Structure formats: structure tokens, C-alpha cells
Amino acid sequence: MLLKLFGSVLLVAAGIFAGTSYAGWKRRAIAQVAQLCTALRFIRARIAMLRTPLPDLIAALAREKGLCAPVFEEVCKHLEQGLETAVQQASVRIEDLQARQIFYRLGVVLGRYEADEELRQLDAAVSELETRMAWLHEEYRGKAPLVRRLTAAAGICLAILLI
Amino acid sequence: MDEELKRAAMLLVPEYYRAVMGLCMPVEDIRLRLGRPVSCCVAGREYFLRQLPVLSEKNLLWTLERATCSSIYAVQDSLRKGYINASSGIRIGVCGTGVIKDGELATIKDISSLSIRVARQCRGIAGALLPYNAEGKVENTLVISPPGYGKTSLLRDMIRQLSDRGARVAVADERGEIAAMNRGVPGFDIGLRTDVLEGVEKQEAVMMLIQTMAPQIVALDEISAPRDVRAVELAANNGAAILATVHGRDLEDLCKRPVLREILKSGIFQKALIIGINEKGRYYQQRSICGEGSCVA
Known part of the structure; x- marks a missing residue:
């Protein structure tokens, strides 16, 4: 009986952990997009x-601490293969899929044009990322508590079912 | 230093050609022309690497990306003037199709040729040519030679020696060839008392240098346009001695060009150093210039 009780506690804890992890992952993704904008x-x-x-700027960003540093470190690492390839390879370090695509597309234009055009492209990317961030915030506010409750409830249900 | 420069220049050449080109010593110029064999200039002669494939667009763009540090915007102003300054004193001449916007050259597209010019530090070549007059003052001097004869190298060594001997020298280095500044550090030895203003048009640069650095000598490379002549006049009117270079065969050749004839007649320059090449090699000829009517004495 004690073993069953212990098992059910573990199941509930696992459910809560899954919900909290999901919320944490979402929070991290939002923070990363915000840092990418910065x-x-x-x-x-x-x-x-x-x-x-750009190589100097990327090196400076790679030295910073934060969620985006690994992205820029990765760019630095692959810079020998050309900026486009480096940016595209590093984009996998971005957790949010849409933000990843925005960064990936930026790799095609970065450093290719004169300053005015570069600035326009960067503005467009920042604006897209901000829109995405707002959407992620909304999603987080709406879904995170729900997911947390659902996973906890799933854990409880599973525990009851198995008992 | 020369070895370092050659290595830096080689890093701009696609790997495919690098190994063969590395054998050529001392490379003065590397020519990359789209769809044609890569060539390098050694001792004034151009050698083609015919055994290797012709230059592809991919390779040309690779070199361009390397030379601009993947940042075209960082070199856009010089690109408009037909060159890019890569690090360590390497100037790359660029040819392609000009894009005209509002009547002015906006940029160069469809780049077809690159000329990677490897600068050299020739220490001591100005030793016997330092332009001191009988009173020990520096005379305004014009260094004259056709392209590739070593005007800038001579000017650089004159700057270095005069600076190390106590003169405060200011360099208006519009194209970044004299000092080859890299993050504020000169790529060449240009002397202890030399201040460099890079990337600014000569007239503006001379004005700034005179107002802020109180130079005793102002050095300028490749004067050709009327505004360059105005820069020389500005420096002369402010009491600084002038060292300048100009493309040409000799003084008579300069007198055929209205802009330069005017400056020779104005009497600003007292001395001309003419560089020539004959079968024995490079030679230097010193001539004095007197203004007022006859332009050459």
C-alpha cells in the first residue's frame, strides 16, 4: 500500500514537473526572443x-552573458564558412521556431547591402520578432497555467487509475 | 612585415590558387578577373596561372566577402571610389558596373575584377632623399612616378624618418594606403610623431589636422583633383611643410595637366623627386621647382 502511495505521489509530481517545465521552456523562449531583439x-x-x-559585432555579442550568447558563439564558430552559412547554422540554437526562421532569413541579407538597406532589413527583423514576442506572451499567459493544471490533473488521474 | 602582408593578401585569394601563388615572391599585385585566369605581378611583370581553372563568380564573391569582413556597408564609401581597404594595408581595386543614383555613383554592382595590391614597407629608401634645405628645414616636396613605381613606399619612409628625427607629421590618408591603420594602430612603421587621419577627403582632412594637431609637416598621397590641390594650398598657407605624391612620368608631364600646372606655377613646391625604372632597377631623380611663369627649373 505504501508503495502504491509512493508511486501515485511520483506520478502527480511528474505531472506537475511536466507542466512547470513547459511553462519554463516557454518563458525561456520569450526571454531569448527579447534578447535577440536587443x-x-x-x-x-x-x-x-x-x-x-559584422564579425566584430558578433564577437562582442558572443562575449555577452545571456540566452543569445550561445547563438552568436555558434555564428562565430562557423564564420569561416561565410556569414550566411554561419547564421543559418546558429539559428538552430533559437528555441522558438518562428524566431528561428526570422534569424535564418536575416542570414541571407546581413552584410550584403549598403548601410541603409541593412538597417531596413534589421528593422524589419526586429519588428517581426517583437510581434512574435507579443504573441508568445499572450500564449504564455493563456496556456501556461492551463497546461500546468492539466498535467497535474493528468498525474492525479493516472495515479487514481493505477491504484 | 612584408611576409605578414603577403600572408594577409594570400588569405584573400581562394584556397585553390593560394598554394601556387605562395611560390611567387615578392607578389606586388594579385589580379582576379571573372572568367579569366588568376594572375600575379612580380617585379612589374604579370604572370597568369594558366594551369588552374579560370576564376568563377563564387570564388570572386568569396574574396569580396573576405575583404569586406562580410560587411559591404563598412566599405560602401570607398567602394564608390572603386576600392576596398582590407586589413593590414592591402588595398583592393574593384571593377564592375556603376549604379548611378541622382546623377552620382551610388555603388558598383556585378563586380568583375579585383586587384589585390600588397603594400610594402621599404625601410631606408628615403635616406638620401630627405627634403631638407640648406637651413635644415623641410622643403615642400612632390614625389612623381607612374603607378606601381613605389611613390607611396617612398612617402611612407620619408614620413617615418622625418617623424623619428623630431618633426610632427600629420598624414591625410584618404585611401588608407600610407599608414594602413587597423583599429587605430598603424600597419606600417610611420614614425613616433606621426598622426594619421584616415578615410577623410584630403581637403577636409588637412583642415582638421591643421586645426587640431598643429603639424609641422603634412603628408598627402596622390593629389590629382582640384580639391586635392586646394588641400595642398590650405596646408601651405598654414605654414606646414608638405610632402605629396602624384602620378606622372616627370615634371613636364605634370605641366600638361591644368590642375597640376597651376600648383607647380604657384611655387608651393620647391622640390620634386621623380622615380623611374630602368634596366638596372629603380632610380630617383631630384629636381627643384620654381614657380612664377616657368613651371620647371
Whole structure:
């Protein structure tokens, strides 16, 4: 009996853990998109004011701490193969699929055009990311508590069923 | 230093050609022309790598990406003038199709040729040519030669030696060839007392240098346009000695060009250093210039 009780507690805990993990993952994805926006704004400012070459900017971003640092570290690592390839390979480090696609597309245009066009492309990417972030926020607010409750309830149900 | 420059230049050449080209010493110029064999200039002669495939568009774009650090916007102003400055004093001449916007050259598209020019630090070549007059003052000097004869190398060494001997030298390095600045550090030894303003048009640069750096000598490379002449006049009117270079065979050749004839007649320059090449190699000829009517003495 004690074993059954212990098992059911574990099942409920697993359900709660699954819900919390999901919410945590969503929170991380939102934070990463927000940091990606900040990074792109940093790139934009440096291009507009100083015309700093992209490898220097990417190296600076890779040195920063945060959720986007691994993305830019990955870009740095693959820079030898060309910027486009490097950005596209690094985009897999972005957790949200749509944000990943936005970053992937940016790889095709970054460094290819004159400053005005670069800035336009960066503005467009930032704006898309912001829209995505707002949507993710909404989704998180609506779904995260529900998922947490559902997974906890699923754990309880499963425990009752197995007992 | 020269070996470093050659290595840096080689890194801009697609790997395919690098191994063969590495054997050519000392490379002065590497020519990449779309759809044609890659060539390199050694001692004034151009050698084609005919045994290797012709240059593909992919390879040309690869070099361009390397040279611009994947950032066309960082070189857009110089690209409009037909060149890119890669790091370590390597200037790349660019040819393609001009894009005209509002009557002005906006950029160059469909790039077809690149000329990777490897600059050299020739220490000591200006030793006997330093333009001191009898009173020990630096004379305004014009270095004259056809392209590729070593005007800039001579100017660089003059700057270095004069600077190390105590003169405050300011360099208006519009094309970044004299000092080859890399993040504020000169790629060449240009002397202890030399200040460099890079990437600014000569007239504006001279104005800024005179107002802010109080130079005793102002150095400029390749004066050709009327605004460059105005830069020289500006420096001369502010009491700085001038060292400048110009394309041409000799003084008589310069006198045929209205812009340069004017400046020779104005009497600003007192001395001309003419570089020539004969069967024995490079030679230097010193001539004095007197203005007022006759342009050459």
C-alpha cells in the first residue's frame, strides 16, 4: 500500500514537473526572443553610427552573458564558412521556431547591402520578432497555467487509475 | 612585415590558387578577373596561372566577402571610389558596373575584377632623399612616378624618418594606403610623431589636422583633383611643410595637366623627386621647382 502511495505521489509530481517545465521552456523562449531583439538593435546602432563590421559585432555579442550568447558563439564558430552559412547554422540554437526562421532569413541579407538597406532589413527583423514576442506572451499567459493544471490533473488521474 | 602582408593578401585569394601563388615572391599585385585566369605581378611583370581553372563568380564573391569582413556597408564609401581597404594595408581595386543614383555613383554592382595590391614597407629608401634645405628645414616636396613605381613606399619612409628625427607629421590618408591603420594602430612603421587621419577627403582632412594637431609637416598621397590641390594650398598657407605624391612620368608631364600646372606655377613646391625604372632597377631623380611663369627649373 505504501508503495502504491509512493508511486501515485511520483506520478502527480511528474505531472506537475511536466507542466512547470513547459511553462519554463516557454518563458525561456520569450526571454531569448527579447534578447535577440536587443542584440539586433545593438547591431543596428553600431552599423548606423560606426559601420562596424559584422564579425566584430558578433564577437562582442558572443562575449555577452545571456540566452543569445550561445547563438552568436555558434555564428562565430562557423564564420569561416561565410556569414550566411554561419547564421543559418546558429539559428538552430533559437528555441522558438518562428524566431528561428526570422534569424535564418536575416542570414541571407546581413552584410550584403549598403548601410541603409541593412538597417531596413534589421528593422524589419526586429519588428517581426517583437510581434512574435507579443504573441508568445499572450500564449504564455493563456496556456501556461492551463497546461500546468492539466498535467497535474493528468498525474492525479493516472495515479487514481493505477491504484 | 612584408611576409605578414603577403600572408594577409594570400588569405584573400581562394584556397585553390593560394598554394601556387605562395611560390611567387615578392607578389606586388594579385589580379582576379571573372572568367579569366588568376594572375600575379612580380617585379612589374604579370604572370597568369594558366594551369588552374579560370576564376568563377563564387570564388570572386568569396574574396569580396573576405575583404569586406562580410560587411559591404563598412566599405560602401570607398567602394564608390572603386576600392576596398582590407586589413593590414592591402588595398583592393574593384571593377564592375556603376549604379548611378541622382546623377552620382551610388555603388558598383556585378563586380568583375579585383586587384589585390600588397603594400610594402621599404625601410631606408628615403635616406638620401630627405627634403631638407640648406637651413635644415623641410622643403615642400612632390614625389612623381607612374603607378606601381613605389611613390607611396617612398612617402611612407620619408614620413617615418622625418617623424623619428623630431618633426610632427600629420598624414591625410584618404585611401588608407600610407599608414594602413587597423583599429587605430598603424600597419606600417610611420614614425613616433606621426598622426594619421584616415578615410577623410584630403581637403577636409588637412583642415582638421591643421586645426587640431598643429603639424609641422603634412603628408598627402596622390593629389590629382582640384580639391586635392586646394588641400595642398590650405596646408601651405598654414605654414606646414608638405610632402605629396602624384602620378606622372616627370615634371613636364605634370605641366600638361591644368590642375597640376597651376600648383607647380604657384611655387608651393620647391622640390620634386621623380622615380623611374630602368634596366638596372629603380632610380630617383631630384629636381627643384620654381614657380612664377616657368613651371620647371
